[in-house]
Amino acid sequence: MAYGPKIIDHYENPRNVGSFGTQADIKTRRDVGVGLVGAPECGDVMQLQIKVNQENGLIEDAKFKCFGCGSAIASSSLATEWLKGKTLDEGLAIKNTQIVEELALPPVKIHCSVLAEDAIRAAIADYKTKNGIATQAEQSAAH
Amino acid sequence: MPPPSDSRNDPFSVLGLAARFDLDPSDVERAFLQRVAAAHPDHVADDLPGPDQDEAEAVVARLSNAREALLDAERRAVALLARMGGADASADRSLPVGFLQEMLEVREAMEAEIAAEGDAARQRWGRWAAERRTGHMNRLRTWFEAPTPPLAEIRRELNAWRYVERMLEQLDSRPGTGSV
Numbered sequence A: 001m002a003y004g005p006k007i008i009d010h011y012e013n014p015r016n017v018g019s020f021g022t023q024a025d026i027k028t029r030r031d032v033g034v035g036l037v038g039a040p041e042c043g044d045v046m047q048l049q050i051k052v053n054q055e056n057g058l059i060e061d062a063k064f065k066c067f068g069c070g071s072a073i074a075s076s077s078l079a080t081e082w083l084k085g086k087t088l089d090e091g092l093a094i095k096n097t098q099i100v101e102e103l104a105l106p107p108v109k110i111h112c113s114v115l116a117e118d119a120i121r122a123a124i125a126d127y128k129t130k131n132g133i134a135t136q137a138e139q140s141a142a143h
Numbered sequence B: 001m002p003p004p005s006d007s008r009n010d011p012f013s014v015l016g017l018a019a020r021f022d023l024d025p026s027d028v029e030r031a032f033l034q035r036v037a038a039a040h041p042d043h044v045a046d047d048l049p050g051p052d053q054d055e056a057e058a059v060v061a062r063l064s065n066a067r068e069a070l071l072d073a074e075r076r077a078v079a080l081l082a083r084m085g086g087a088d089a090s091a092d093r094s095l096p097v098g099f100l101q102e103m104l105e106v107r108e109a110m111e112a113e114i115a116a117e118g119d120a121a122r123q124r125w126g127r128w129a130a131e132r133r134t135g136h137m138n139r140l141r142t143w144f145e146a147p148t149p150p151l152a153e154i155r156r157e158l159n160a161w162r163y164v165e166r167m168l169e170q171l172d173s174r175p176g177t178g179s180v
Helices: A005-012 A023-028 A070-083 A088-092 A096-103 A107-130 A136-142 B011-015 B025-039 B050-071 B073-083 B099-117 B119-144 B151-170
Strands: A032-039 A044-052 A059-067
Touching (some): A005 A096, A023 A032, A023 B099, A070 A107, B025 B050
């Protein structure tokens, strides 16, 4: 299967790999949102973290760890790049189809981009929960 | 309960074998060879029109896929659950509580130790994963043989097992991103 240059670049040189602290630290840090997701179809594990500037509400940094295939690594690497400088709402607006398009993912690897989108949503939801901000699901449940 | 999946995709039906988790591999091979002998393209006369040849090849491909599925314990369990009308992995993604966190930490430790120790760590984690695999298989065997197999529990067990198999698949390949 032939992969495009962007996916290979992100796989060979993944951006923003790492963590904002130990697993215990990031669970309690209020400025960090953590999303841990898995793909039951393939068994890949992905953790994505956002660090939010408490003053202006912008995502000022993002990091990830991914134990999976090259497409999953590239998708999460790209997601962390896109998240930086965005508001939480702009982060939630990132769609897996944009990742598919940017990386030219083949159809069998679309679930890797879904995993990255799931990780973004989980990280933002975790941040909101930690900071007492209602998530969209909670808002609609309240109506 | 929903009807069983299309019998053309059900490897037990394709090979005419009783649908159980404990299958003797030699029974799978015997059923495969008998059916291939009956359907192989070489047995179709050369002067027959194309569609017959294509059809024979399609049958052999289906038999071959069914053989591979039934010889692999994980795929056999997946096929068995599908027959019973259980959810597939994309419809029910549930996992035991805390499982993903444990798997993340295991994968991180595995990568760090392989980076430091090489093959010794590879073998140690290979044994760890093989033990996990045995645990999954034992629980699935019990559940599949129950008078009313607990489909949701089986699905969750299979979901967790996939991560263990993924770990084994990646033991010998390039590391992920945990040790960078």
